[in-house]
Amino acid sequence: MNKTSKIVLSLFTIILMIAGVVVFFKTNTYNVNFYNDGTLVETIETRKNKTITAIEQPEKEGYVFIGWYTNDGEVFDFDKNITENTNLYARWATIVLD
Numbered sequence: 001m002n003k004t005s006k007i008v009l010s011l012f013t014i015i016l017m018i019a020g021v022v023v024f025f026k027t028n029t030y031n032v033n034f035y036n037d038g039t040l041v042e043t044i045e046t047r048k049n050k051t052i053t054a055i056e057q058p059e060k061e062g063y064v065f066i067g068w069y070t071n072d073g074e075v076f077d078f079d080k081n082i083t084e085n086t087n088l089y090a091r092w093a094t095i096v097l098d
Helices: 003-027
Strands: 029-036 039-047 063-069 086-094
Touching: none
Parallel strands: 029 086
Antiparallel strands: 029 039, 063 086
C-alpha cells in the first residue's frame, strides 16, 4: 500500500469514527419541552437516563402555579430519568378572594 492510500484510509477511518460518535450522542439525546397556556416557553436537551431541573416557575395574574404535568395529566417527577422526548404543561389554580 502506497503512502497516499494509507493517508486516504486513515482519513476515512477518522471520518467514520467521528460519524459514529455523533450518531451515538444524537440518538441518546432527548428534549423536554415546557408549555404554558399552549405556548412553548423553553426546551431542555438532555442525555438519556439523566434527570433535569425544573425551569423557573411561570407567573400568571389571578392564578397560582401548582406544577408541571405530563400529557397523561400526572405530576412530573423531576427525580425520574428522561428516557424519551417529553412535553410538560404548566397547571394553574384560580386564586379565590373572599
